[in-house]
Amino acid sequence: MPLLEVKDLNIHYHVQGGILKAVEGISFSLEKGRSLGFVGESGCGKTTLGMALMRLLPSNGFISDGQIIFDGEDIRKKNEEEMRKVRWQKISMIFQAAMNALNPVQRVGNQIVEAITTHSPLLKKDEAFKMVKNLFQLVGIPGDRIKDYPHQYSGGMKQRAVIAMALACKPKLIIADEPTTALDVIVQDQILQEIKGLQEEFQISIIFISHDISVVANVSHEIGIMYAGELVEYGNTEEVFESPRHPYTKALLSSYPTLNGEKNMLTPIPGETPNLMNPQTGCRFFDRCPNAISSCKINPAEWVTISPTHKVLCYQCGRDCGI
Amino acid sequence: MNAAQLSTDNKNVIRPHWINRFLEGWSIYKKSILGKIGMVLLAVFALMAISSFIPPKINPMYEPMSGVDPYISKATGPSMRHWLGTDFIGRDLFSQLLVGARIAFLVGISAAFMSVFLGTAIGMIAGYAGKFTDTLLMRLADIIMVMPSLLVLLMLSALFSKLSIWFIVLFIALFRWPGVSRVIRSQTLSLKHRPFIEAARVAGASHLRIIFRHIMPNVLPLSFLYMTFQVTSAIIIEAALAFLGFGDPSTVSWGMMLQWVWKTGHMFKAPYWLLPPGICISLITLSFYMLGRAMDEVLDPRLRKEGENY
Amino acid sequence: MVNNSEAILKLHYIFKKYKTRGTFFGPQSKDVIALNSISLKILKGEIFGLVGESGSGKTTVGRLIVKLEKPEKGEIYLDGQEILSLRGDQLKGFRRRVQMIFQDPYQSLNPQLSVLDAVSEPLIIHKIGNNHTIEEITRKTISSVGLSPPDDFINRYPHQLSGGQRQRVAIARAMILKPEIVVADEPTSMLDASISAQIFNILLQMREASNITFLFITHSLAAARYLCDRIAVIYKGNLMEIGPAEEILHNPKHPYTQALIDALPKLDLSSSKKYYNSLRKEERIVKENAGCPFFSRCNVSDETKCGQNIPPMKELGKSHSAACFYA
Numbered sequence: 001m002p003l004l005e006v007k008d009l010n011i012h013y014h015v016q017g018g019i020l021k022a023v024e025g026i027s028f029s030l031e032k033g034r035s036l037g038f039v040g041e042s043g044c045g046k047t048t049l050g051m052a053l054m055r056l057l058p059s060n061g062f063i064s065d066g067q068i069i070f071d072g073e074d075i076r077k078k079n080e081e082e083m084r085k086v087r088w089q090k091i092s093m094i095f096q097a098a099m100n101a102l103n104p105v106q107r108v109g110n111q112i113v114e115a116i117t118t119h120s121p122l123l124k125k126d127e128a129f130k131m132v133k134n135l136f137q138l139v140g141i142p143g144d145r146i147k148d149y150p151h152q153y154s155g156g157m158k159q160r161a162v163i164a165m166a167l168a169c170k171p172k173l174i175i176a177d178e179p180t181t182a183l184d185v186i187v188q189d190q191i192l193q194e195i196k197g198l199q200e201e202f203q204i205s206i207i208f209i210s211h212d213i214s215v216v217a218n219v220s221h222e223i224g225i226m227y228a229g230e231l232v233e234y235g236n237t238e239e240v241f242e243s244p245r246h247p248y249t250k251a252l253l254s255s256y257p258t259l260n261g262e263k264n265m266l267t268p269i270p271g272e273t274p275n276l277m278n279p280q281t282g283c284r285f286f287d288r289c290p291n292a293i294s295s296c297k298i299n300p301a302e303w304v305t306i307s308p309t310h311k312v313l314c315y316q317c318g319r320d321c322g323i
Numbered sequence: 324m325n326a327a328q329l330s331t332d333n334k335n336v337i338r339p340h341w342i343n344r345f346l347e348g349w350s351i352y353k354k355s356i357l358g359k360i361g362m363v364l365l366a367v368f369a370l371m372a373i374s375s376f377i378p379p380k381i382n383p384m385y386e387p388m389s390g391v392d393p394y395i396s397k398a399t400g401p402s403m404r405h406w407l408g409t410d411f412i413g414r415d416l417f418s419q420l421l422v423g424a425r426i427a428f429l430v431g432i433s434a435a436f437m438s439v440f441l442g443t444a445i446g447m448i449a450g451y452a453g454k455f456t457d458t459l460l461m462r463l464a465d466i467i468m469v470m471p472s473l474l475v476l477l478m479l480s481a482l483f484s485k486l487s488i489w490f491i492v493l494f495i496a497l498f499r500w501p502g503v504s505r506v507i508r509s510q511t512l513s514l515k516h517r518p519f520i521e522a523a524r525v526a527g528a529s530h531l532r533i534i535f536r537h538i539m540p541n542v543l544p545l546s547f548l549y550m551t552f553q554v555t556s557a558i559i560i561e562a563a564l565a566f567l568g569f570g571d572p573s574t575v576s577w578g579m580m581l582q583w584v585w586k587t588g589h590m591f592k593a594p595y596w597l598l599p600p601g602i603c604i605s606l607i608t609l610s611f612y613m614l615g616r617a618m619d620e621v622l623d624p625r626l627r628k629e630g631e632n633y
Numbered sequence: 634m635v636n637n638s639e640a641i642l643k644l645h646y647i648f649k650k651y652k653t654r655g656t657f658f659g660p661q662s663k664d665v666i667a668l669n670s671i672s673l674k675i676l677k678g679e680i681f682g683l684v685g686e687s688g689s690g691k692t693t694v695g696r697l698i699v700k701l702e703k704p705e706k707g708e709i710y711l712d713g714q715e716i717l718s719l720r721g722d723q724l725k726g727f728r729r730r731v732q733m734i735f736q737d738p739y740q741s742l743n744p745q746l747s748v749l750d751a752v753s754e755p756l757i758i759h760k761i762g763n764n765h766t767i768e769e770i771t772r773k774t775i776s777s778v779g780l781s782p783p784d785d786f787i788n789r790y791p792h793q794l795s796g797g798q799r800q801r802v803a804i805a806r807a808m809i810l811k812p813e814i815v816v817a818d819e820p821t822s823m824l825d826a827s828i829s830a831q832i833f834n835i836l837l838q839m840r841e842a843s844n845i846t847f848l849f850i851t852h853s854l855a856a857a858r859y860l861c862d863r864i865a866v867i868y869k870g871n872l873m874e875i876g877p878a879e880e881i882l883h884n885p886k887h888p889y890t891q892a893l894i895d896a897l898p899k900l901d902l903s904s905s906k907k908y909y910n911s912l913r914k915e916e917r918i919v920k921e922n923a924g925c926p927f928f929s930r931c932n933v934s935d936e937t938k939c940g941q942n943i944p945p946m947k948e949l950g951k952s953h954s955a956a957c958f959y960a
Contacts, residue, residue: 032718184687185893185898186686186893186896186912189895189896213826233747251827254828255829257830257855258858258899259858259882265832266833268828268833269830296937373787428699518735518740518741519740521733521741522742522803523754525700525701525728525733525741526732526810527725527758528753528758537745537746539742
């Protein structure tokens, strides 16, 4: 049984002038000890998805349909009290601007001790402190910095502290939403290696959410490409990168400048992402797709299985696929 | 389709920006109950101010200052002839109340306009120029802010013996700008380092151009908001001055009416004389305040965000 | 593209420091050195990339060139003319020649001005053309940055545009005066990858069409490779390495450049192994660094040599130089 199974998830927002369909019909599953990356551009619903898994949607957002089965239990059926036990202890999260999540007037170590003791009240304070020391060692913060205040930390160290906090209760699943976006490349690389190492060591499942396809490529076993609230391609990372099938994935890959190989002209994706207030009936990528045919506009895209570990949401690919 | 949708959806409709902004603001304003009450109350007062010209036309004895009922020479209660009664020499209270509304608007709005104008100009100059100019202007603002304005006015009136209503308006404006200038200055400071100001500098824009073209349109909404609050305080200051006997003796204002009640010893004898001006002062300041609160909601970006995201 | 090696812009030993204000309880105010004796030459018609991490001083270089800030020491020459002392009309003339594209398109456009007003403003400031030609030129410029038909856009306000469209408007505003040099300060860091590629291509087209010289400031070596003819790598206010783009990326000599290249996440999964390994596993604890700015993190460095002396720029041939003793 997979650790997390999401079936046909729909998330909507109440906004001025109607309902915004932020996430539509997303299904995936995640095994223990595996990592899954979601990639997409701003507004594609990836952050909303992460928040929904923790049931932390903003007050105007709601899960309108679908199931989230975590560890054999339905997350949607839990009440707030039960959810509080799941958060941090079973599922924890590394937020987008996590470095700002630290309270500036409290010592970093104390904040994590507090987080631990509130969730396991039986633990004594000095035991918790010892735990934090171990955690800091794990994420690569020198033990003598435990009593420092957040402003004495560099950006990378704050991020490490936040990762330590996420690990504190030995969760089964960590949702990392843009964990390295604000960091410089060298530090980003170190943090990603750190997370990867910890994941292998403790067999934690991780969901990475990022706008940067290259970040996700290096850390996750499976990858899901999101576009305008939908999952458009899903599969084993190597397979997706070696033979991307969805036109959006292909376009996304060819719009990234690379370091090696031929210096090709970048081919940007023309146009803009669609309005999610009333999306068109057919494929959402229709307007920007280079090989769309007229029926793409009317018929919703269908999932096509390329291999047992690779599937793509494209009406066209189901026909001839242009392999 | 509501106004907000109109303004964002119809991209092809060419309409001046400020109209769109106004419609957008109005659609938010409409949702505020406070704003609606304030508007209705203000409309009533405006009607009073406008109709203040009518009673003297009907009969010269309704002249609020000089008209005296030939048959009455003491304070009397409401009657058909004098809806709110008369004062101690037989002047009609109702027509006095109507004129009071006119004076309240006149004093409130002109004093507020002047103080907001001064405050905005000084605030923008101080914030944009910085350094010595900023220090100088802001210390000046501090000095004025801590000065006991009533006391100064008492001294001035002792010096000049009689203050005209326009002098009082000017005085209120001169004493009320520092608060506005502080707010506008801080807004200007935060705007000054925004990239669009720097972009204008790189394009070669002069300081005047930056102030008038780029900073002013961004602080004016705030100035307008402050104007409503300034109106409130200007009316109260004028009423207080008049009540204490330092108002313009040739003008009938609500504060002046209250002073006459008190001076002639009718304070607890003639509620029909005491209550109407008192209630009017409270209600008009309250309505301007509610107007300001509702406008605050319009201007507060946290409230506007909800609709702006998508 | 660069047919002659005539320098259009020269930076001469630029030194810039900022004062940090001490917090109420925190440390006293101290000076932070943003740029430490930077010397650069930017050639006519090239796209020059300035690559560095946040806080490296790369943005400061751009701001100094457009005269938004002044250096403490050093000189900047545009076509042989010293620019730091320009005042009045001379400064206005300079503004016509040097423009800037800012990082955040959500902040760099005045929310109260329509696209037409924003883009045409430089023309009005410099009194170019009459009412009719101003609108004509503006339309042309707007469509040249890919906002076409221009009629759809000129009456819109920033909040009615997407991030990519806003950045195009900002580019149009910078281009309308036909400047000789444009400083582009991380113009795509707030945009999605597919939109970034659009912006990159617009910049390339602009250079193609009017031979504008660009200073492209970025944190991404990959973007710099795509756009730039030459690249300079800057770290903590010091120039580390400078040379032709391909040379810097495929034959980096400075350990810092090597570390940057190692750290860059790669799409090509087969080559994700570290190649240079120039970054120390554990940082050295250095009290007062008198030597190389990268000393504490450098794997190659030597305690006495690199810790005590600042390595000078070393010519490595083919206009490639690096500030490292071991290069």
